[in-house]
Amino acid sequence: MKIMRFLPDCPNIIKLLEIYEDNNKIVMVLELLEGKDLYKRIKTKPRLTEKEIFDIFTQILKGVCFLHDHKIMHRDLKPDNILFSGKSDDSVIKIADFSLADDFSNNKKFTLECGTPGFMAPEIFTGEAYDEKVDVYSLGTILFILYCIYF
Amino acid sequence: MYKMNSDSNQGQDKQMEDKLSSISLEKSGNKWMFFMEEKKNYQTLIEILKKYCILSHFSSDYDIIQILGKGHFAEVFSVRKKSTNQLFAAKIFRKDSDIFQKSKVFHIKSIKKKHFFSRLYLFKK
Numbered sequence A: 001m002k003i004m005r006f007l008p009d010c011p012n013i014i015k016l017l018e019i020y021e022d023n024n025k026i027v028m029v030l031e032l033l034e035g036k037d038l039y040k041r042i043k044t045k046p047r048l049t050e051k052e053i054f055d056i057f058t059q060i061l062k063g064v065c066f067l068h069d070h071k072i073m074h075r076d077l078k079p080d081n082i083l084f085s086g087k088s089d090d091s092v093i094k095i096a097d098f099s100l101a102d103d104f105s106n107n108k109k110f111t112l113e114c115g116t117p118g119f120m121a122p123e124i125f126t127g128e129a130y131d132e133k134v135d136v137y138s139l140g141t142i143l144f145i146l147y148c149i150y151f
Numbered sequence B: 001m002y003k004m005n006s007d008s009n010q011g012q013d014k015q016m017e018d019k020l021s022s023i024s025l026e027k028s029g030n031k032w033m034f035f036m037e038e039k040k041n042y043q044t045l046i047e048i049l050k051k052y053c054i055l056s057h058f059s060s061d062y063d064i065i066q067i068l069g070k071g072h073f074a075e076v077f078s079v080r081k082k083s084t085n086q087l088f089a090a091k092i093f094r095k096d097s098d099i100f101q102k103s104k105v106f107h108i109k110s111i112k113k114k115h116f117f118s119r120l121y122l123f124k125k
Helices: A002-006 A038-044 A050-069 A134-148 B010-019 B042-052 B104-113 B118-124
Strands: A016-021 A025-031 A082-084 A093-095 B023-028 B031-036 B062-070 B075-081 B087-094
Touching (some): A038 A082, A038 A134
Antiparallel strands (some): A016 A025, A025 B087, A082 A093, B023 B031, B075 B087
16 A cells, blocks of 8 residues: 555556545545456457457556566566456556555565465565566466466 | 655655645644645645545545455455545455454465465366
């Protein structure tokens, strides 16, 4: 939440509008996206065409590149966290769910094991110190699933 | 009315100072007062304030319509703003949930014990 608050606007990242706090709960008001997530989209139709995959993946790369330029790593990239803003397939794509994101600006060493099994880089499992390149590994798994659908 | 947040990040504070260059902040008693040099930036100031400060009455400003999804940490609802009738999404964290009481590491180890590639098997079917 602290991270999303300081991020400037980017077309490929979900926008935070307001924050409320109560005795029992914390509420973040975000923009509403009407489309479904990428995981449901892969399951419904038999296949995405190669050009559609190219368009989708360049938009994801733009978002991740923007995050890494601002010294933030996402750590939980997967098809569930990538959303279509409209109902059609060629609408703008946004990256959501920053609950595991962290900033790596002051050369901190990260050893916390977190993320979704299957999309996590191997160095997270072994307990070594890792850096922002773990995002690149999960991007690779996403691209593989988009092209091959089955494992 | 507004509470200033004590968490701050030095590099990103400078960006915020550039945005708020025409506005000065003074403290009188227990209240923070804002003074503006130009009136043009009023709308942008309100947008920035909503992002950086914490408000307190969620249920009086918004109506909850339906659940959109559940994550490990929070629930997501679609909500309607009462004043403008616009639709938004709201992510609600309960304070008595796992993140605020136990450590994150405990939560994640419980995920690790489940089927390792359970999600990926789904693509085969």
